[in-house]
Amino acid sequence: MRASAYPLVDPGAAAALVLEHTPVLDAERVPLVDCLGRVLAEEIVASAPLPAFASSAVDGYAVRAADGGRSLRVVGESAAGRPFDRMVEPGTAIRILTGGVLPEGADCVVMIEDVELSGDAVTVPGGLVAGQNFHAPGADLRAGERVLPAGVSLAAAEIGLAAALGLAKLPVGRRPRVALLSTGDELVEVGKTPRRGQITDSNRWALLAALRESGAEVRLLGIGPDDHEPLRRLVVDALAEADVLVTSGGVSVGTHDLIKPLLESLGDVHIGRVKLKPGKPFTFATIPAGMRASASSPARKREQHGTYGLLPEGETGTKLAFGLPGFPVSSLVTFEVFVRPALRKMQGHGQLQRPTLPVRLGYDARATADRTEYQRVTLRREGLELVAASTGSQSSSRLMSLVGAHALVRIPPGDQGIRAGTIVEAMILALP
Amino acid sequence: MRASAYPLVDPGAAAALVLEHTPVLDAERVPLVDCLGRVLAEEIVASAPLPAFASSAVDGYAVRAADGGRSLRVVGESAAGRPFDRMVEPGTAIRILTGGVLPEGADCVVMIEDVELSGDAVTVPGGLVAGQNFHAPGADLRAGERVLPAGVSLAAAEIGLAAALGLAKLPVGRRPRVALLSTGDELVEVGKTPRRGQITDSNRWALLAALRESGAEVRLLGIGPDDHEPLRRLVVDALAEADVLVTSGGVSVGTHDLIKPLLESLGDVHIGRVKLKPGKPFTFATIPAGMRASASSPARKREQHGTYGLLPEGETGTKLAFGLPGFPVSSLVTFEVFVRPALRKMQGHGQLQRPTLPVRLGYDARATADRTEYQRVTLRREGLELVAASTGSQSSSRLMSLVGAHALVRIPPGDQGIRAGTIVEAMILALP
Numbered sequence: 001m002r003a004s005a006y007p008l009v010d011p012g013a014a015a016a017l018v019l020e021h022t023p024v025l026d027a028e029r030v031p032l033v034d035c036l037g038r039v040l041a042e043e044i045v046a047s048a049p050l051p052a053f054a055s056s057a058v059d060g061y062a063v064r065a066a067d068g069g070r071s072l073r074v075v076g077e078s079a080a081g082r083p084f085d086r087m088v089e090p091g092t093a094i095r096i097l098t099g100g101v102l103p104e105g106a107d108c109v110v111m112i113e114d115v116e117l118s119g120d121a122v123t124v125p126g127g128l129v130a131g132q133n134f135h136a137p138g139a140d141l142r143a144g145e146r147v148l149p150a151g152v153s154l155a156a157a158e159i160g161l162a163a164a165l166g167l168a169k170l171p172v173g174r175r176p177r178v179a180l181l182s183t184g185d186e187l188v189e190v191g192k193t194p195r196r197g198q199i200t201d202s203n204r205w206a207l208l209a210a211l212r213e214s215g216a217e218v219r220l221l222g223i224g225p226d227d228h229e230p231l232r233r234l235v236v237d238a239l240a241e242a243d244v245l246v247t248s249g250g251v252s253v254g255t256h257d258l259i260k261p262l263l264e265s266l267g268d269v270h271i272g273r274v275k276l277k278p279g280k281p282f283t284f285a286t287i288p289a290g291m292r293a294s295a296s297s298p299a300r301k302r303e304q305h306g307t308y309g310l311l312p313e314g315e316t317g318t319k320l321a322f323g324l325p326g327f328p329v330s331s332l333v334t335f336e337v338f339v340r341p342a343l344r345k346m347q348g349h350g351q352l353q354r355p356t357l358p359v360r361l362g363y364d365a366r367a368t369a370d371r372t373e374y375q376r377v378t379l380r381r382e383g384l385e386l387v388a389a390s391t392g393s394q395s396s397s398r399l400m401s402l403v404g405a406h407a408l409v410r411i412p413p414g415d416q417g418i419r420a421g422t423i424v425e426a427m428i429l430a431l432p
Numbered sequence: 433m434r435a436s437a438y439p440l441v442d443p444g445a446a447a448a449l450v451l452e453h454t455p456v457l458d459a460e461r462v463p464l465v466d467c468l469g470r471v472l473a474e475e476i477v478a479s480a481p482l483p484a485f486a487s488s489a490v491d492g493y494a495v496r497a498a499d500g501g502r503s504l505r506v507v508g509e510s511a512a513g514r515p516f517d518r519m520v521e522p523g524t525a526i527r528i529l530t531g532g533v534l535p536e537g538a539d540c541v542v543m544i545e546d547v548e549l550s551g552d553a554v555t556v557p558g559g560l561v562a563g564q565n566f567h568a569p570g571a572d573l574r575a576g577e578r579v580l581p582a583g584v585s586l587a588a589a590e591i592g593l594a595a596a597l598g599l600a601k602l603p604v605g606r607r608p609r610v611a612l613l614s615t616g617d618e619l620v621e622v623g624k625t626p627r628r629g630q631i632t633d634s635n636r637w638a639l640l641a642a643l644r645e646s647g648a649e650v651r652l653l654g655i656g657p658d659d660h661e662p663l664r665r666l667v668v669d670a671l672a673e674a675d676v677l678v679t680s681g682g683v684s685v686g687t688h689d690l691i692k693p694l695l696e697s698l699g700d701v702h703i704g705r706v707k708l709k710p711g712k713p714f715t716f717a718t719i720p721a722g723m724r725a726s727a728s729s730p731a732r733k734r735e736q737h738g739t740y741g742l743l744p745e746g747e748t749g750t751k752l753a754f755g756l757p758g759f760p761v762s763s764l765v766t767f768e769v770f771v772r773p774a775l776r777k778m779q780g781h782g783q784l785q786r787p788t789l790p791v792r793l794g795y796d797a798r799a800t801a802d803r804t805e806y807q808r809v810t811l812r813r814e815g816l817e818l819v820a821a822s823t824g825s826q827s828s829s830r831l832m833s834l835v836g837a838h839a840l841v842r843i844p845p846g847d848q849g850i851r852a853g854t855i856v857e858a859m860i861l862a863l864p
Contacts, residue, residue, distance in 0.1 A: 032622065033652075036641040051829065053628060057759075080758075081618030083629040097689075099618050099681075099758060101629040140830040148835065155645065155862075156767075157834035160638025160760050164631070164831060168623035186513030186531050190464065191600035196485060197515040197533040199596070206592025209468040213587065220465075249531075257529075326512075326531060328592050335588075355863035357789075358816045384790045384855065397483065398572040399596060402589035403580065423816065428863060430587075431787035 004281075006260075006272025011372050014274045014284070015338055019352070021270065021286050022342040023318055025174040025243065032163055035154045037215060038172035039347040044148040046165055049138030054102035058133045061093040061115055061122055062106035069126030071118075078103055093122050102134045109133035141165075151350025173348035178211050179238035180204060181221040183231075183250035183259060184326055189223070202399070203248035203331050207324070210335050211246065214343040224250075224258075231258055235266070239287060239319050243346065246339065249326030259283065259323045267321065275413065277371040278330040278396035282338060283323030290317070327396040333374050336408065336427070359386040359407065359426040367417040376405040379432045388426060406430050436713075438692075438704025443804050446706045446716070447770055451784070453702065453718050454774040455750055457606040457675065464595055467586045469647060470604035471779040476580040478597055481570030486534035490565050493525040493547055493554055494538035501558030503550075510535055525554050534566045541565035573597075583782025605780035610643050611670035612636060613653040615663075615682035615691060616758055621655070634831070635680040635763050639756070642767050643678065646775040656682075656690075663690055664697070671698075671719060671751050675778065678771065681758030691715065691755045699753065707845065709803040710762035710828035714770060715755030722749065759828040765806050768840065768859070791818040791839065791858040799849040808837040811864045820858060838862050 009017075027041030056062065056078070063072060072093040078084035080099030088094055088105035096102070096109055107130040116123040141147065147165070148158055154170070162170055187201040188194050201223055211218045221238055224247070225231050239245060250259040260283055263269050267287030274282045322339050324331040341352040360382075365375055377388035388409055391401045407426035411418055418424060441449075459473030488494065488510070495504060504525035510516035512531030520526055520537035528534070528541055539562040548555040573579065579597070580590055586602065594602055619633040620626050633655055643650045653670055656679070657663050671677060682691040692715055695701050699719030706714045754771050756763040773784040792814075797807055809820035820841060823833045839858035843850055850856060 032637040033640065035637075036644055051631070052626065055829070057827075057829070078629075080616050081629055099616065099631070135827065135829050139825075140827060141832060147832070152836070154641075156638045156642040156764055157831055157837070159641045160634045160764070161831040161835055163622045163634035163637040164760065166622060166625070166632050184512050184531065190595045190598060193598070194484065197510075197513055199483070199531070200598050202592045202595035205464040205467075205595040206588045208465065209586075209591045210588040212468055328596065332588055332592070357863070393571075395489075395567065395572060397487070397489070397567050399589055399593040400573060400579070403593055404584070405589070431789070431860060431863075 004273055006269075008273045008275045008280075009271050011274050011276040011337060014271050014282070015341065017270055018284050018338050018342050019345055021318060022320060022345045024348050025176060025346045027171045027348070028174050029169040029171050031169050032159055032167075035159050035162075035170050035172065038154050038170075038175075039215070039349050040148055040150055040152050040154060040158070041171040041173050041348050043146060043150050044162060044165070044167070046141045046143055046145045046147050048165070049143045050141035050164055051135050051137060051139065054137055055135045056096045056098055056100045056102060056109045056133065057135055058109060058111045059097050060109045060111040060133065061124065062088060062096040062102055062109050063093045063124055063128065064088065064090060064106060065108045065128040065130040065132070067091065067093075068124060068128035071121045071123045074120050074122050093124070107131065149350070151348055153349065173346070176216045176244050176343050176346045177219065177242045178216040178244045178246055178343075179219045179221050179235075179242040180207055180211065181224050181235070181238075181245065181247045183224040183247055185226055187223045187249070202328055203324075203326065206328060206332055206399075207246060207248060207335060210332060210340070211343070214340045215347050216244070216343055228258060228262070232262055232265070235262060243319060244343070245319065245321040246324065247322070248324045248331045250323070263287070263321050263323060267319075275371045276334070276337065277368045277373040278327060278394075279325055279334040279337070280371065281323075281325045281330075282334045284338065285321040285323070287319040287321055288317070289319055325396070328399045329402055330396045332402055333408070337374065354427045354429065356425045357386060357428050358423050359388045359409070361409070361418055361420055361422050361424055362387040362389045364420045365390075365409065365411050365418040367411050367414050369413060369415060371413050373411040374408045375411055376401045377407050377409050377426065378404060379406040379426070381432065388424075406432055436705055438701075440705045440707045440712075441703050443706050443708040443769060446703050446714070447773065449702055450716050450770050450774050451777055453750060454752060454777045456780050457608060457778045459603045459780070460606050461601040461603050463601050464591055464599075467591050467594075467602050467604065470586050470602075470607075471647070471781050472580055472582055472584050472586055472590070473603040473605050473780050475578060475582050476594060476597070476599070478573045478575055478577045478579050480597070481575045482573035482596060483567050483569060483571065486569055487567045488528045488530055488532045488534060488541045488565065489567055490541060490543045491529050492541050492543040492565065493556065494520060494528040494534055494541050495525045495556055495560070496520065496522060496538060497540045497560040497562040497564070499523065499525075500556060500560035503553045503555045506552050506554050525556070539563065581782070583780055585781065605778070608648045608676050608775050608778045609651065609674045610648040610676045610678055610775075611651045611653050611667075611674035612639055612643065613656045613667070613670075613677065613679045615656040615679055617658055619655045619681075634760055635756075635758070638760060638764055638831075639678060639680060639767060642764060642772070643775070646772045647779050648676070648775055660690060660694065664694055667694060667698070675751060676775070677719075677751065677753040678756065679754070680756045680763045682755070695719070695753050695755060699751075707803045708766070708769065709800045709805040710759060711757055711766040711769070712803065713755075713757045713762075714766045716770065717753040717755070719751040719753055720749070721751055757828070760831045761834055762828045764834055765840070769806065786859045786861065788857045789818060789860050790855050791820045791841070793841070793850055793852055793854045793856055794819045794821045796852045797822075797841065797843050797850040799843050799846050801845060801847060803845050805843040806840045807843055808833045809839050809841050809858065810836060811838040811858070813864065820856075838864050
C-alpha cells in the first residue's frame with residue numbers, strides 16, 4: 001500500500017479537461033413520439049408561414065368591416081377544414097368557426113357573442129376594424145424564420161412547433177451508451193442481507209437514476225469481479241458497445257483497488273485525484289476506440305464495431321471512463337461536477353452546466369484547507385430571497401445530505417469559509 | 433350556432449374544482465430500476481443504522497489513539513468486505529482500507545499519507561484523537577429515523593438511500609393512464625401535406641410530451657372521428673382502460689364541436705368555460721367508472737375491469753376528462769394550469785404546482801379586461817435579480833410564445849395591467 005502517485009488537480013481544471021476530451025456524438029433522426037428530452041442537433045428554420053392561411057380566431061361571422069352596423073345575409077359557412085370557396089360580397093356574411101379559413105372578400109370576423117340573428121340575416125355591430133379576430137398568414141411564423149437553434153432540449157412546445165411545421169422526425173444527438181459497474185468486495189446485491197463488513201450496492205441504483213436523468217442509455221454490469229483479468233474482459237467487452245464506462249468504488253489507493261491500474265492499461269488516465277470534497281479519488285481516462293480496448297480479441301471487436309456502428313480500428317474516436325469514488329455522496333457529487341456536463345456535451349446540449357441562482361447562506365460554511373467543497377443545501381424563500389440551510393452532516397457516506405437537497409454551494413479551499421448572510425451563487429438541483 | 437351556455441369560471445376556482453374531483457391512484461411496488469421520477473407512496477423509516485458497523489473513511493492504519501507517536505507492529509488487514517476479526521492489541525496496528533470494518537480495540541484510523549512504513553512496522557504521528565477517520569455505526573442514519581416522506585419524487589439520492597437500506601422495491605403511486613385524442617376536421621397527420629384550410633395535428637405531439645413529462649402513460653387515439661356515435665364508441669372503449677381522457681379542439685361553441693355534448697352524455701361537465709387567456713373554452717368533466725362509460729357493452733367492460741384492475745361496475749371511482757382548446761398555446765397553458773396538477777395529485781405528489789420565484793417585469797404587461805392572462809416570458813439574470821421579457825406576440829396560436837419560455841406570469845383581469853419594474857411571482861418552467 002502506497003500513497004497515490006497522481007497529482008491533486010483543481011476541480012475547475014479537471015472539469016475543463018474532461019470536457020476537452022469529450023466528443024459530441026453523431027446525430028440521428030427520431031420520430032416525434034421519441035423526441036421528449038432529446039437535444040436538437042440542427043437548427044430548424046420555418047419552411048412555410050404559420051398559419052398558412054388567414055384563419056379565424058373565434059366562432060362568429062366573416063364580413064367586410066365596411067358593412068359594420070348593417071344586417072347581412074348569411075350565405076354560407078367556413079368551418080375548420082371545410083373552407084367556403086366563394087367571395088364574400090358586400091351585404092353578406094358567412095358563418096365561420098374557429099380555425100376556419102377567412103374567405104376572400106371578408107376582412108374581419110365578428111364574434112358570435114356580438115351579433116343578432118334573425119332567420120337568414122345577422123346584424124353586426126358598427127365600428128368594425130379590418131383584421132379583427134383572425135390570424136393573418138405568417139402572423140405566427142414567417143417562412144424562413146429561425147425557429148429552434150441547435151442545442152436546445154426538446155419539450156412540449158418545441159415538439160409541437162416542429163409538428164406544426166410538418167416535421168415528423170427531428171435530428172437529435174445520439175444518447176450516450178453508458179456501461180455502469182460497481183466495484184468492491186464489500187458489496188452485496190440489494191435485497192440480500194449483508195454479512196458483517198458488507199454493504200448493499202446502492203451506488204448502482206443512484207448512478208443509474210442520475211445517468212438516465214442526464215439522457216444516457218445504461219447497461220448495468222453489476223458488481224465487478226475481484227480479479228484483474230476477468231474485470232478487464234468485462235470492461236473491454238462492454239466498451240465494444242458503450243461510449244462511456246462509469247465505475248464506482250475501487251479508485252482509492254488501497255491494495256484491492258483495481259480500477260486505476262485497469263484504466264492505465266486500457267488508455268490514458270488524465271485525472272487520478274482532484275482537490276474536491278467530497279470526491280478526491282475521482283479518476284478520468286480516455287480509451288481509444290478499437291485500439292487497446294480491443295486487444296484481447298481484435299477480430300471479434302472489428303466485427304462488433306461493424307455491427308454497432310462504432311469506429312473501426314485505426315480511426316480516431318474516444319471512449320470515456322469515469323472512475324467515481326465509492327462513497328455514495330462522493331459518487332453523486334463527482335457525477336454532478338464531471339459526468340453530467342460530459343453526457344450533455346455528447347448529446348449536443350447548448351447548456352452543459354446546471355443553472356445557478358444567488359442564494360443567501362443561512363449558516364456559517366467552514367472551508368476545507370486544501371479542497372474545494374460542494375456543500376449540499378436546502379433552499380427556502382424569505383421575502384424575495386432564497387436562503388440556504390445545510391442538509392446536516394456533510395459526510396461523504398451520508399446520502400441524507402443529498403436527499404431533498406435543492407442546491408450545491410461551492411466553498412473555495414482555505415481557512416476562511418463563507419459567513420452566514422453572504423450571497424453565493426448556488427448550483428440549482430431543484431427549486432423549493 | 434349559439435353562444436355558450438356554460439358560465440365563465442374563475443381559473444383559480446376551476447383549478448381547485450379539478451383537484452377536488454381528482455382521485456389519488458393506488459400505490460404499486462416497483463423495483464429500483466424503474467423508480468426514477470416516480471412518487472413515493474409511503475414514508476420510509478430506516479430499519480437499521482447506517483453504517484451498520486464502524487467503517488474506515490480512508491486508507492490507512494487502524495490503531496489505538498493512545499499509541500500515537502509510536503512505532504507499531506502491523507498484524508493484519510481489514511479490507512472492505514474482509515474484516516479483521518481479532519482484537520487490535522496495544523502496540524499493534526492493522527492495515528485498513530476505505531470501507532473496511534474498524535476492528536475491535538482500535539479507536540481511530542491514521543491516513544496512509546501520515547505514517548512511515550519500515551518492514552512490518554508503521555510509525556504513526558502523536559496526538560491521535562479517538563474517533564478519527566472512521567464512520568461510527570449509525571453516524572449516517574439511526575435505526576428508526578424517518579428517511580423519506582410520502583409524496584416525494586424519487587431521484588438519484590432517494591433511490592440510492594432506499595437501496596442502502598436494502599429495499600429492492602418501493603411503494604410508488606401508479607402512473608395515470610391517459611387517452612389522448614385530437615379533434616378537428618382540419619387536422620392532418622404530421623408529414624402529410626395539408627390542403628387549403630387544413631393544418632397538421634401538432635397538439636397530439638406537444639400534449640404527449642407534456643403528459644409524459646408529468647408522469648402519465650399515454651395511449652394515442654389519433655384524430656377523432658367526425659360523427660357523434662363513432663367518437664362516443666372510441667372514447668368509451670378508451671376509458672375502459674384509461675384513468676383520464678385528454679382531448680384538444682372541439683370545445684368552442686361552433687356547430688361542429690362534438691366534445692362537450694359527448695362529455696355531457698357520459699358524465700358531469702363541471703367546467704365549460706374559464707376566465708382565462710389563453711384557454712377560455714377549457715372543459716372539465718368527470719365520468720363515473722363502470723357506469724355510463726361502460727353502457728355500450730357491460731359484459732366486456734366487466735371483463736376488462738378485472739384484467740386491468742379497474743373498479744368493477746357499481747363501485748365508486750371516477751375518470752377525469754379534460755377538453756382542452758384547439759389552439760396550441762391554449763392547450764398547453766390549460767394543461768399547465770389544470771391538467772398537470774391533477775396528474776401529480778393522482779400519483780400522490782406532495783407538491784402539485786410549479787415552483788415560483790420573484791421576477792422583475794421587464795415590460796409593461798397589459799391586462800385583459802375580463803380574463804386572467806398567463807403571459808409567457810423568458811428570464812435573464814441582472815445582478816441578483818431575474819428579469820422577465822415577453823416572448824413576443826401572445827397569440828393563442830403562436831407556439832413561438834412558449835418555445836424557450838422560462839416562466840408564466842399571471843396578469844389579473846382588469847384595466848390596470850402590471851407596469852415594467854414591478855416584482856411578480858412567476859411560475860417557473862425552466863431556469864435560464
